[in-house]
Amino acid sequence: MRSVEDRDGLQGIRERVRLRKPQRVTLHGWSFRQLGGFIDYKAARAGVAVIHVDPSYTSQQCSQCGHVDRRNRPGQATFSCTSCGFAEHADVNAARNIAARGETGWAVSHAA
Structure with missing residues (x-):
């Protein structure tokens, strides 16, 4: 599976762009x-919450x-849990994990 950088042709862009x-x-x-x-400024103007x-x-x-x-990170793109054995692209x-933390943050900030 190719990374986003590979698909968009951004791999090594800092080296290719002459400035x-x-x-x-x-x-x-x-x-x-x-x-x-x-992001905070634009989101506030659009009425979108940012967590x-x-x-x-x-x-x-x-x-x-x-x-x-x-x-748990044996390689750059590899994740393999040493506790439960779950494996996924890193x-x-x-x-x-970030999404789960965002959901928790949202729930805490909007608790009754």
Whole structure:
């Protein structure tokens, strides 16, 4: 299965795009905090709720049993739980963990 970067032809784009040094500094220095601020601003204008989740250990946590271990990631694209044996593409597993944290955050923020 090819990654999104491979399908969209973005693999190695930083190396392929020729920019002057000031442009490279601007492009590569763009922070995720600033991106988050843009998303918050646009979502507020559109009336869409944004839930921020802590991404810590989402790539090492099993989305089935919740077990966290560095050994759960034997390779870049591979996830295999050392506790329950669940196996999944690493990005899919991490996305499931982030989605679950988002659902929990939503429930907590909208509790009666």
